[in-house]
Amino acid sequence: MRDLLTIENLRTHFFAPEGTIKAVDGVSLRVREGETVCIVGESGCGKSITALSVMGLAAGSSGKVVGGRIEFDGRNLLELDKNELRTLRGHEIAMIFQEPMSSLNPVLPVGEQIMEPLIEHLKLGKKAARARAIELIAQVGIARPEQIANAYPHELSGGMLQRIMIAAAISCSPKLLIADEPTTALDVTIQAQILDMLRRFKAESNMSILLITHDLGVVAEMADYVVVMYAGKVVEEGEVTELFSHPKHPYTKGLLRSKPILNHRQDELYAIPGQVPNPLELTVSCYFHDRCGQCMDVCRSREPRLREAGERHRVACWLYEEAVAYV
Amino acid sequence: MSEPLLDIRRLKKYFPIKSGLLNRTVGQVKAVDDISITIRPGETFGLVGESGSGKSTVGRTAIRLTDKTEGEVAFKGVDLYALPPQELRKLRPKLQLIFQDPYSSLNPRVRVGDAIGEALLEHGLASKDEVRDRVLDVLSLCGLSSYHIDRFPHEFSGGQRQRIGIARALVLNPELIVADEPVSALDVSIQAQIINLFRRLQETNGLTYLFISHDLSVVEHLCSRVGVMYLGSMAETASRDDLFREPLHPYTKALLSAVPIPIPKLKRERIVLKGDIPNPANPPSGCKFHTRCPFAVARCAEERPEFRHVGGERYVACHLV
Amino acid sequence: MSAISGGLPAADTPIARKESVRTSLWALALRRLLQNKLAMAGGIVVALMFAICFIGPLFSPYTDNKIHMALMNKPPNWKHWLGTDALGRDVLTRVMQAGRISLTVGLASMVLSVFLGSLLGAIAGYYRGIADQIIMRIGDLLLTVPSLPLLFILGALLSEWKVPPEDRMYIVMLLLSFVNWPGIARMVRGEVLSLREREFMQAATVLGLSARRKLFRHLLPNLVPLLIVIASLNIGGAVLSESVLSFFGLGVMPPTPTWGNMIDAANNLIDFQQRPWLWIPPGFCIFATVIAVNLFGDGLRDVLDPKQKR
């Protein structure tokens, strides 16, 4: 399988009056063709900013991609000019977001919002675009597509709106779909429908998916490959079965153990102590050291590198550093 | 079986939909539509459901934070809705609520110490000299440090704020705590901390919980009995083990099968429900679930199923069971 | 969000230690205000304006208000930096004396209208029901009647009551407050309505706190930021309104000088064309004061009321 997206040493920083927030600090990952990669982590770990950086949407008044490479289908996205990147967005790389309610323009009918990328990228005429938009609405499993196309976002439920978002995203048959917590705001029964649909589209079109989520259950259902982030860095990555059955990083282990699992009841949950460090107060160290049960001296003063720890399995932790180095 | 701590009987809470020239009521959202729950001392009753199920409204009506439309709520045999306001206020410390959003439920301009201690003073449960010590005790019980007492809410993370919310309720020595999605706004690692805290506090302080959540895994972990709500009605109640091992109501089955489980390549039977949750202002006829139920028969659309006792601690509202 | 230490001790409280150095929202807001250059510039200009008007005349040798025929209508010179008027009085001194009145009227009518508006608005929002209906309907009524004609009528009405000229400034204050309160009441009511529904107010109910405590400890302190913003932005409006009224001879009347009635000199064709020193300086003072107050008020809004950024 060919690499579709390769991110190398990406660094996206935000400049606040109180200091620099290294939201994404040296993240590398790759997404292969037809593969679903999940970035998992807690809020503030930089998973969404990583995705937005790929889209070229992370930079704003205070944020900036300060280094690294993002190679998509043979092109370095960070070197493209604004217009070239724009023509990729919505066309070859599409994205859906967490809050379908606020992600659609409240004053435009949803059909028109699906038509936009068709007109922009595929140069369809208005009529053709509308016909295609109605097909797409039907494809994402909404009944009465002609009527729904004329509806405004506030008239539809969250689940329907996320379907509309997906319809707009897949309208130009993108090679990569970035889904940022696409089901977090939805009910479980609706989440099941949406995840089912994403899997179906991926199977039908060989589309790659970069799925960002905090829910390990969703990861297990969707991912081929998993990247675990903590405080702006990748701490561990690997194929989903390998990572879930043999987690190496204490943080990954902790995450997996701290989530109650249906029909696997324990009396006491494992809880990672403490909380995520303040991004303004980070010093050179393993950022997880103050919450880690196996913390060593070296963890407090030096940063571990991401090293191979098995077949397609890498971990950034001093516990494995020597073992890997001397083998 | 011991005397119930909280007895909710045939509770109804309708929100009027007003419209027209004179603001006439043209319809009603039946947020809670004939719900009965009995909670015994020391147990944790889990209430699950999706958005629009009315589970939060049950929580709020159960402690008379909003008015009911019909039905009865008795706390240790006292009808809450029959109490005059002053009596109710005196009883408040015994019935506490923990909110979902740890950000908006704390007054941003009140120090943590005051937020926790003020009700103690207000109800004369502690003298001015004792308050500080009581607050310090409860802070440490909830995993916070003593120096936190002088800080303002905005200086805390979400998980810490939720601890403050718990401490604020706990300091009053309540007998019943209604927890309304207390961990939904928190990250996984923090969720586990708070869930463990709930559990520990139940053991040390003999608390009774009405635990409201949409997360079935959390409910299974924490609750001894569980009720499943759909569009304002109770679909099924059962002991935890019964419900999770052998759900009877088709909605419960679907709900359980929809929960993503963090075990890759797990083979399990899946019921993917079709369609959306109907608008609670205009619920389907008969059994409210019939529009999405994979097993629905003609009768389901016409006749509302009775909430029946089906043995042990199980009650189900379904024609097919 | 982590703790930032330092800052000012906030309001004392029974349980938390008084000598605490933790930061309240007030201290945070103050710190951010100090970083806002435009707002601080505005604040400094306002302070200077007050200082000059209230302290300045003490250092002026020309405060006697006597008529000096020999000094009539002199253009600006070294002795009289802004020249003299038709009665030979020093214009600079008069501008400063006028400033005292104009600023006092602006400040006092602001205090009065904010007091009235917030009291009535808070009652309407907190108790709702019949009180709300009555207060807001009266407010609507007053907002329907155009304010300038209303001020004119009221000004004329009160003129005929033979109010001594030196007391007219109090009447003007009352007039301006009477016209201004409905707008303020509306904003305050809206804020109280939304505060009532906030979860921490529900939490106060759950804790069984008394109505008094809920109102004074939880609701009102959260209303204060809005009031501060309204108040600061209201001063500018009041200074402007006073000047309009006085310019048209319906506000404060000579011999009591205000910036507005000093510009009245422009109604005399010769003064208007030949002696701009008589009416341009007070005009600039009004402008400078109002812009400074507005900049400062806007800065306050930014730090105190982030959701209403406009």
Add this chain to the structure above:
Amino acid sequence: MSAFLTKRLLYTVVILLAASLLIFSLYAWTPGDFISGNIKLTPERKAELREIYGLNKPVLERYATWMKHAFHGDLGYSLAQQKPVLTLFNEYIWNSFLLAAVSTFFTWLIAVVIGVVAAYKQYSWFDTLVMVVIFGAMSLPSFFIGLFLIKILAVDWKLLPPGGMLTTGSNATGIAYFREVVRHMTLPVVVMTLLGIGSLTRYIRGNLIDVLKQDYIRTARAKGLKERKVLFKHALRNALLPAITLVGFELPSLFGGSLIIEKIFNWPGIGQLYMQSFGLRDYPLLMGFTVLIAILTVIGTLLSDILYRVADPRVRLQ
């Protein structure tokens, strides 16, 4: 929608009735009247005239009479000008409208353009400059800036006429007439635009800044739309939507003239007429004017509500 309209209309009528009664009583209580101000009249003649004009009757009775006439489209008879009030309004109101319409047009045009650019380039030097100018414009005392500009541009530099609508004694026609009016209205229009521009620019800038932070703007960008389209189709539409309500609020100033500006620039508009009549205590005219503004105000408010409902799909259906 129709229920909403009926309700609003009813309320509007009630408020108008109350407002007109309030205004009427205030004018009635204002001491002095047109007759007592006229020194040529003998006391007997004065009494006679008062009888004729009904000035000696109780306020409520006079109000009832006035209201009855008003319902029949008769706002009374100007005592000073000896013409029906409505005729007078018709003579003057269009001059006011001309001034107000042109300046409102420029105000909106400039405010939208500057507001959009400033919001789009938030925190740039242009934005800061705009903010300072906005505050300056909002802080101008209207009569003073009028006088100041007349002094500089008309008196000292003699670029433009100092006031009026036509040069005294002019009887220009056609193009020449048009040019003369344009020259005369330039200054008042500049001043009125300047006075209106501040708050509107600020409003539009603020709205647009809020809108640009919304999730759906990010979605539009993620769809690869051109920045121009993101700004004008997605952002501006949402930002201008609440501004639609302001259109209704412009109504009183469009037809009601501006008391201060028309007075300063000696513009023969309805505001100027009011100021003259105020000195003369010509009550029918004052009353008519004030009620006219009140009517325009409530209609404007109503219009705003309706426009907002029509424009915003979120409230359209309710």
